[in-house]
Amino acid sequence: MASRHRAVAAVGHRPDGQFHLRRRSEKRSHHRRSIAGAIRRAGTFYVAGGLVDQWSGHWVGAGADDIVGLHRGGHELACHTFSHTRAVALDSAALAMEMESNRRYFLSLDPSIRLENFAYPYGLGSLPRKRQLGKAFRSSRGIVPGVNSGIVDLHYLRATPLIDGQIGAEGIDRAFDEAVATNGWLIFYSHDVDAAPSPYGCSPSLLRHALEAARSRNIPVLTVADALRRAGA
Numbered sequence: 001m002a003s004r005h006r007a008v009a010a011v012g013h014r015p016d017g018q019f020h021l022r023r024r025s026e027k028r029s030h031h032r033r034s035i036a037g038a039i040r041r042a043g044t045f046y047v048a049g050g051l052v053d054q055w056s057g058h059w060v061g062a063g064a065d066d067i068v069g070l071h072r073g074g075h076e077l078a079c080h081t082f083s084h085t086r087a088v089a090l091d092s093a094a095l096a097m098e099m100e101s102n103r104r105y106f107l108s109l110d111p112s113i114r115l116e117n118f119a120y121p122y123g124l125g126s127l128p129r130k131r132q133l134g135k136a137f138r139s140s141r142g143i144v145p146g147v148n149s150g151i152v153d154l155h156y157l158r159a160t161p162l163i164d165g166q167i168g169a170e171g172i173d174r175a176f177d178e179a180v181a182t183n184g185w186l187i188f189y190s191h192d193v194d195a196a197p198s199p200y201g202c203s204p205s206l207l208r209h210a211l212e213a214a215r216s217r218n219i220p221v222l223t224v225a226d227a228l229r230r231a232g233a
């Protein structure tokens, strides 16, 4: 990615996905939606169809209504493996099946849902799978922290955890300053947004700090799809 691009921040996202749709309870998904709505910013939600409404050990996955609501609310829905299996554990036929099952599931919810971007479950990618994903999606995202700048591997995008305990206000500010200094693309990922977040989620105050850090630096907050379009990628 050429450095003349304006620094863009796509706040969104999870340890292995951008804002994974994780509904821990009605109150909490209302919480997440209300923050996103109040701040009028769109995020990219990587979704594993097989985890919809399922207990994950930390939360109950978002329901079909939540997913359709996010889509119709202007957020981007993006692809994960349907069963959330690590891409590295799949051969090309199995990965193709997972992607197809996910596409079919979301088309059954709303025929206007298009899955253009992918995230590696648990951030684990492999060269053969990366090549395969490169033919199916515009980008694939991992969990290696840092700012995407200079020559960017679109099928192993860097992403920084927006997770309490893994980053604080100072770390967020440093990441944004680096994005400004390098004309880079900063992607944050997280899961649940909750006053008592899971080990993979963030508190509302941490999310607000990240969004405020973008706003105070005049950095647009975009979905991955919009950031790619803006970069001409």
Ligand SMILES: [Zn+2]
Pocket (backbone or CB within 6 Å): 014, 016, 017, 020, 080, 084, 120, 121, 122
């Ligand atoms: Zn995931």
